[in-house]
Amino acid sequence: MDDVCIDIVKLTKVFANLKQKAIDNLSVQIKRGRMVGVIGADGAGKTTLLRLICGLLKADAGRINVLEKNPLVDKTQLMQKIGYMPQKFGLYEDLTVLENLKFFAALKNVAEKFDFLPLLRFADLDKFQNRLAGKLSGGMKQKLGLICAMLGVPELIVLDEPSVGVDPVSRQELMKMVKQSVQAHTTVLWSTAYMDEAMAFDEVIVLDKGKVIFQGKPLDLGKDAVEFEEKIVSLMGGAHIRPSVLARNYPIFNLDAKYGVEAIDLSKKYGGFWAVENNSFQIKKGEIFGLLGPNGAGKSTSFKMMCGLAKPTSGTAKIMGIDIIKFPEKARAHLGYMSQKFSLYPNLSVIENLRFFAGAYGMQGKVADKAIKRMCAIFGFRKFLNVNAYELPLGYKQRLAFACAVMHEPPVLFLDEPTSGVDVLTRKEFWNHLNALSKIGVTILITTHFMDEAEYCHRISLFYQGKAIAIGSPVELKKRANAATLNEAFINLVHGSEGVGNVD
Ligand SMILES: Nc1ncnc2c1ncn2[C@@H]1O[C@H](COP(=O)(O)OP(=O)(O)OP(=O)(O)O)[C@@H](O)[C@H]1O
Ligand SMILES: [Mg+2]
Incomplete structure (x- = not known):
């Protein structure tokens, strides 16, 4: 032996x-x-x-x-x-x-x-x-x-x-x-x-x-x-993915904004260290915009500033035309945010988390019950209803966090690595939802380390050491980096701009 x-x-x-x-x-x-x-x-x-x-x-x-x-x-x-x-x-x-x-x-x-x-x-x-x-x-x-x-x-x-x-x-x-x-x-x-x-x-x-x-x-x-x-x-028995029904009945957004999301000279400095430096971009309504880049590039920091959770050192962001610094509550009412770090209440069960978030979004009574029921049906929570969030398999944690970000049907979604740790089938399911939402005009800003997923983005901003080093569609980025795949483009573009920015 x-x-x-x-x-x-x-x-x-x-x-x-x-x-x-x-x-x-x-x-x-x-x-x-x-x-x-x-x-x-x-x-x-x-x-x-x-x-x-x-x-x-x-x-x-x-x-x-x-x-x-x-x-x-x-x-x-x-x-x-x-x-x-x-x-x-x-x-x-x-x-x-x-x-x-x-x-x-x-x-x-x-x-x-x-x-x-x-x-x-x-x-x-x-x-x-x-x-x-x-x-x-x-x-x-x-x-x-x-x-x-x-x-x-x-x-x-x-x-x-x-x-x-x-x-x-x-x-x-x-x-x-x-x-x-x-x-x-x-x-x-x-x-x-x-x-x-x-x-x-x-x-x-x-x-x-x-x-x-x-x-x-x-x-x-x-x-x-x-x-x-x-x-x-x-x-595994040939599981198949059902088409997304998440976008069904979604409200029509009549907000008169030119862009879904706009970042204007966003910067964040920690001590002497620039985590994000002068980042600007505009995301059209209904666009899926990917923020990619190596670990520590400043993606999550950008997200937090745009959601009003971290104060920019300078610059600002607009959500459906509303300035997040001047009118934080009004701007936040239009967005759903899924943070990279587990954002749920670990000691509350699945159903308790859903109820908590429904309440936080101001949903009550039958409206809340209906939304919760829909989320359970769409994401398959029924077998986990009474399991505490921290005990869930990783993929279900991510689904629950996603459900909690979309249940109030916001016109803008910020998703920070929603599919990290999620299995292949569930990743496909996630993208089915995102594509369906984008088609009805929901603006989506997403980060991912999966290059096959990045291919599904309409446009990508490649981030490195706090700065955008390239913006464009997947095809444009590959062309610019003279690369056959996005993975290769990512590597070429990052290596090509070694040493552009932040050191401690
Ligand atoms: N509170 C803080 N104090 C000091 N430095 C910080 C703080 N928060 C973040 N940073 C630094 O800012 C940089 C950017 O971090 P951020 O979390 O935005 O990266 P990221 O692009 O999301 O990376 P990952 O792909 O690993 O999630 C990192 O070097 C990080 O250590
Ligand atoms: Mg991050």
């Missing part, structure tokens, strides 16, 4: 408030030294399985062995050998980047003289070592969490969706780094919703409804990400 890293026999885990078993009589064996991808739709059981392996949950039935130990009984001993990065990595927000690394290094008994610089450089955080972790962008936090989990040469590395929110350039580097730093006997378990990523694993495990429905080489699932994707959909 020397070569077996994880041995699971007939494992079952039930959560009282969920209608189906999270893990259902699951058996699987994972050999040492393999890099294994765990793939599955939202709610398939990925996180539960990884948490059982790390001894953070107790199974209801079955047997589980990790590095020849029982993860519940030998937890302390095992934790020295496992590098675990949960979906929401517990960074210390009031410690700096370097202090966080030192803290996790001490936990893992890493030598005091350890040189953190190569890791910091890899994560592009060397320039920001002394910044508080709480003040990093979403993707920067994710990268810091990852390098903390890699400390101390663990025998098993368990990464729960490590690439969520990481930009396309860094995503490639991340995979490379994990591959390089693992030694021959190190096993890696990496859960993901990105099919193109899955191709790089030695082996993939596909989960569906708490069961393993495929284990083998990624090539056996298809020759590329698309074929792969189709095979998985068919393995």
Whole structure:
């Protein structure tokens, strides 16, 4: 059994408030030294399985062995050998980047003289070592969490969706780094919703409804990400996507504004650091406008200023022609905002969150009930109604946050990485909704790190180091960067403007 890293026999885990078993009589064996991808739709059981392996949950039935130990009984001993990065990595927000690394290094008994610089450089955080972790962008936090989990040469590395929110350039580097730093006997378990990523694993495990429905080489699932994707959909019973009904009955907007959204010389300075510098653009009514760019480029900061949640250092934004600084309440009444960081109330259930947001938008009685019912039907919340928001699978958290942003039917939507961590099917479903809304005149500003999604935007502003380095349609950007794909255009344009702006 020397070569077996994880041995699971007939494992079952039930959560009282969920209608189906999270893990259902699951058996699987994972050999040492393999890099294994765990793939599955939202709610398939990925996180539960990884948490059982790390001894953070107790199974209801079955047997589980990790590095020849029982993860519940030998937890302390095992934790020295496992590098675990949960979906929401517990960074210390009031410690700096370097202090966080030192803290996790001490936990893992890493030598005091350890040189953190190569890791910091890899994560592009060397320039920001002394910044508080709480003040990093979403993707920067994710990268810091990852390098903390890699400390101390663990025998098993368990990464729960490590690439969520990481930009396309860094995503490639991340995979490379994990591959390089693992030694021959190190096993890696990496859960993901990105099919193109899955191709790089030695082996993939596909989960569906708490069961393993495929284990083998990624090539056996298809020759590329698309074929792969189709095979998985068919393995899951060929789920199909219904056309969006979200735009049905949406009110007609008679606001006499030239643009849906306008940013006018928006700037934000933190200390001596320009997070956003002189950003201007106009978005036509009904346009889907993508804000793209590497982690830390200033996308979320721009969103927050345009929604009236952060005060610009200079400049302003208009929502349906209404100035967000002069008339914040009136402007905000016309927008729905989905923040990058989970914006729901974690200790309220799905239905309680929906009721809370309906109230916040001034909906009452039958109007509120009707809106809530519609959201439940459209997004499939029925089986989760009484589950607390923080316990939801990531994809359902995102759906709930989206539902809470659109339930009052605003003419302008700000969506900050709405599809990060969402499975392929749900991503398609999201875009069905967005296209339907755009067709009836809803203006949509969206950020994403998925380049296939960026293709669906009418226009894109590519952001880097606080500045717009290119604006245009996907076709125009590719032409300008002399690139065949948007991914390539992204990389070329960013590399071409290295060093344009902000350093601490
Ligand atoms: N309160 C703050 N104090 C200091 N710096 C901040 C603060 N908030 C954000 N920043 C910095 O501003 C920069 C832009 O952050 P922002 O969150 O806008 O990036 P982003 O483009 O959304 O990145 P990501 O793709 O990772 O979400 C980052 O360098 C971040 O560390
Ligand atoms: Mg962001």
